[in-house]
Amino acid sequence: MAAQAQQKSAVDSVPDTAHDSVRDREISVEQEHLDRVYRRLEEKIHEAEFLMHDAAQRGHVGTPGALAERDAQVFRAGVHLNRLNNEFEDFLFGRIDLLLGRDGKKGPDGAYTAVEPAEGAVRPDRTADIAETLHIGRIGVLDADYAPLVIDWRAPAAAPFYRSTPVAPGRVVRRRVIRSKGRRVLGVEDDLMRPELRASLDGRELPVIGDGALMAALGQARGHTMRDIVASIQAEQDLVIRAPAASVTQVEGGPGTGKTAVALHRAAYLLYQDRRRYAGGILIVSPTPLLVAYTEGVLPSLGEEGQVAIRAIGSLVDGAEATLYDSPSTARAKGSSRMLKVLRRAARGALERQDAPDRLRVVAFGRRLELEAAELAEVRRSALGGTAPVNLLRPRARKLLLDALWERSGAAARHTDPELAAELRSSFDEDVSDEDAFLGFLDAWWPELTAPDVLAVMADERRLGRWARRILNPGEVRRVARSLRREGHSVHDIAMLDELQAILGSPARPRRKRELDPLDQLTGLEELMPVREESQRERAERLAQERTEYAHVIVDESQDLTPMQWRMVGRRGRHATWTVVGDPAQSSWSDPDEAAEARDEALGTRPRRRFQLTVNYRNPAEIAELASKVLALAMPGAQAPSAVRSTGVRPRFAVVGDGLAETVRAEAASLLEQVDGTVGVVVAMNRREEARRWLAGLGDRVVALGSLEAKGLEYDATVVVSPAEIADESPAGLRVLYVALTRATRQLTVVSGGRDEPDAAGVPDLLRD
Numbered sequence: 001m002a003a004q005a006q007q008k009s010a011v012d013s014v015p016d017t018a019h020d021s022v023r024d025r026e027i028s029v030e031q032e033h034l035d036r037v038y039r040r041l042e043e044k045i046h047e048a049e050f051l052m053h054d055a056a057q058r059g060h061v062g063t064p065g066a067l068a069e070r071d072a073q074v075f076r077a078g079v080h081l082n083r084l085n086n087e088f089e090d091f092l093f094g095r096i097d098l099l100l101g102r103d104g105k106k107g108p109d110g111a112y113t114a115v116e117p118a119e120g121a122v123r124p125d126r127t128a129d130i131a132e133t134l135h136i137g138r139i140g141v142l143d144a145d146y147a148p149l150v151i152d153w154r155a156p157a158a159a160p161f162y163r164s165t166p167v168a169p170g171r172v173v174r175r176r177v178i179r180s181k182g183r184r185v186l187g188v189e190d191d192l193m194r195p196e197l198r199a200s201l202d203g204r205e206l207p208v209i210g211d212g213a214l215m216a217a218l219g220q221a222r223g224h225t226m227r228d229i230v231a232s233i234q235a236e237q238d239l240v241i242r243a244p245a246a247s248v249t250q251v252e253g254g255p256g257t258g259k260t261a262v263a264l265h266r267a268a269y270l271l272y273q274d275r276r277r278y279a280g281g282i283l284i285v286s287p288t289p290l291l292v293a294y295t296e297g298v299l300p301s302l303g304e305e306g307q308v309a310i311r312a313i314g315s316l317v318d319g320a321e322a323t324l325y326d327s328p329s330t331a332r333a334k335g336s337s338r339m340l341k342v343l344r345r346a347a348r349g350a351l352e353r354q355d356a357p358d359r360l361r362v363v364a365f366g367r368r369l370e371l372e373a374a375e376l377a378e379v380r381r382s383a384l385g386g387t388a389p390v391n392l393l394r395p396r397a398r399k400l401l402l403d404a405l406w407e408r409s410g411a412a413a414r415h416t417d418p419e420l421a422a423e424l425r426s427s428f429d430e431d432v433s434d435e436d437a438f439l440g441f442l443d444a445w446w447p448e449l450t451a452p453d454v455l456a457v458m459a460d461e462r463r464l465g466r467w468a469r470r471i472l473n474p475g476e477v478r479r480v481a482r483s484l485r486r487e488g489h490s491v492h493d494i495a496m497l498d499e500l501q502a503i504l505g506s507p508a509r510p511r512r513k514r515e516l517d518p519l520d521q522l523t524g525l526e527e528l529m530p531v532r533e534e535s536q537r538e539r540a541e542r543l544a545q546e547r548t549e550y551a552h553v554i555v556d557e558s559q560d561l562t563p564m565q566w567r568m569v570g571r572r573g574r575h576a577t578w579t580v581v582g583d584p585a586q587s588s589w590s591d592p593d594e595a596a597e598a599r600d601e602a603l604g605t606r607p608r609r610r611f612q613l614t615v616n617y618r619n620p621a622e623i624a625e626l627a628s629k630v631l632a633l634a635m636p637g638a639q640a641p642s643a644v645r646s647t648g649v650r651p652r653f654a655v656v657g658d659g660l661a662e663t664v665r666a667e668a669a670s671l672l673e674q675v676d677g678t679v680g681v682v683v684a685m686n687r688r689e690e691a692r693r694w695l696a697g698l699g700d701r702v703v704a705l706g707s708l709e710a711k712g713l714e715y716d717a718t719v720v721v722s723p724a725e726i727a728d729e730s731p732a733g734l735r736v737l738y739v740a741l742t743r744a745t746r747q748l749t750v751v752s753g754g755r756d757e758p759d760a761a762g763v764p765d766l767l768r769d
């Protein structure tokens, strides 16, 4: 890749003015092409509108066949219009100029399929002609003769745009990134894949402009939302994006290697590849709502939205939303798989409520019958003997109660004829079950439990202590119970709620019938894009609500999932294929082995394909080098990814002078002056609130974040406040500090207090050699 970026341009030696005129000419060449594309798009829009109009007319004919055909056509045309009317910021972003291929076969998109050049494509004197030029964009467009004007970035013919390198160029001679806004081409950047050739296009030497699109993309200021990287996906990333969907695709890579970007592009690719299969939905699990907000614009920018749900791990359970944080030790207890046993006991134990009746009295066949506390306890014990979900055991408990009452009535002994006895028994059951006393008793004695009910009961330290005996220590019991008494849920409570829902089960209820859409009956259409009446977002939300399982599950920052969270996510992908991306060196979970076990259980025995991403596109070398000192402490022997660029700006070290607040505020203000984009101030979790106050009035380009909230995010510049405080926060503190130090794309300031033991240059203890 570095070699790619350093390719010398063929026009480097010409004077600037000539260079500019070559660039201008090339821009106008691309402008002409973009104009053709838009003219064609307009034709297609007219076509689609005509189709809709025509179809509406046909409706008057009135035969059922014509009506069905009309509906299908209206639907198709609507889908088409929907796509075409989307004005993308850079509809067209790439171009490749290719040598003649080995054979003359063409694919469905009208491009030649050969990957390698034909025998005589390069002449002995190293000259060659460009035989095919492909433009790459967000969706494919064919001209009236079915020749490709634009190839969809996910089509096989577009793969060389991402895969080709000077080492393995295939047919690609020149790879060009086109920058455009709306209908205007703003610039072009080229990479030469075969610098040894003198290639000509239409009889003229092939010009090469600029020094690499990747560097241009990386140099841009960051906003509060992530951008897609379609124009500059690198070869090692492209392998992951286009990996076959079967089984589990596991991706590891250090900070800034593009794992999140790759995961999002993979979702778009999978949908393009097999829209029907992924009509079952793709779930992307993200660690925080902040990262969801940061990334959720990427898929719509790639033309995909409807089938993909991006959810924070704390929002996976409908009707519950994590708003609280647990202390590290409480989190450790709640997230560990030890909690599973506690929850199983609690779900059964919660049936025994303090206000539950301790005696059952009914009247049957004119006699009073009664069951005492000890007998009731016995019935409960045998009802709970099974492993079925607790709420589903209620009918069994009811049946056992009736058995006990029947026994008590002594009627069985009085009738020896089995047929008569059976008849009598069934009228006994009917009698008793209709009785208000019995019904009231059952509701109070075996209530239908919900997950929040059980969690609320676990807030009682005494009862929790009983259920957690020999599983949690008394300190853990106290902390967990106390945390459950707060208003609201923490992210770890959500996994417990989900587990409880599975343990409790929900009794069968009549399903809400979905309104019948006449178009649903037209086979093969339902997985296409929706018509206008329902926006893609609304559809996504509706599908997300209706769905409990997905066809593909993508887990971002997978190193952070606790065992309980793996169980929760696993339940949503029991029949799914998976993409799991993460970095063990950034894990904030203290027991990676336990989590790995739970992960393996969630992923099952499906075969796995492993990929490693090795290049850090976010941090300049100066910041990456500093962060690697913490990596060496956090995970001795781990390899840091290599930074793709260097800025010459070294991290700054500041020591708290007058006061922490003043120092941090001054450093943040100074960074705001130096960068155009965003500034993130990362502090230990317990300082989140005060840090927000420190920054008041500095504007919305700066944000304060707790260390755990910084996960996955990035800023032009960051201030990391007291490395020692962050490192001491939890057993995984050093890895959390590593995350904090790797968020900046340009500048990093480290502020140290006394606890950091800074040296004369202000460098804190943890960051010294």
Ligand SMILES: Nc1ncnc2c1ncn2[C@@H]1O[C@H](COP(=O)(O)OP(=O)(O)OP(=O)(O)O)[C@@H](O)[C@H]1O
Pocket (backbone or CB within 6 Å): 214, 217, 218, 227, 228, 229, 232, 233, 234, 237, 253, 254, 255, 256, 257, 258, 259, 260, 261, 262, 583, 586, 617, 618, 711, 712, 713, 714, 742
């Ligand atoms: N091929 C690329 N072209 C342009 N930008 C890229 C490319 N790959 C990654 N980036 C940029 O690098 C930054 C880091 O990417 P991303 O957040 O996906 O990395 P990550 O591996 O998930 O990082 P972390 O583990 O630290 O969260 C983003 O700004 C992303 O847009």
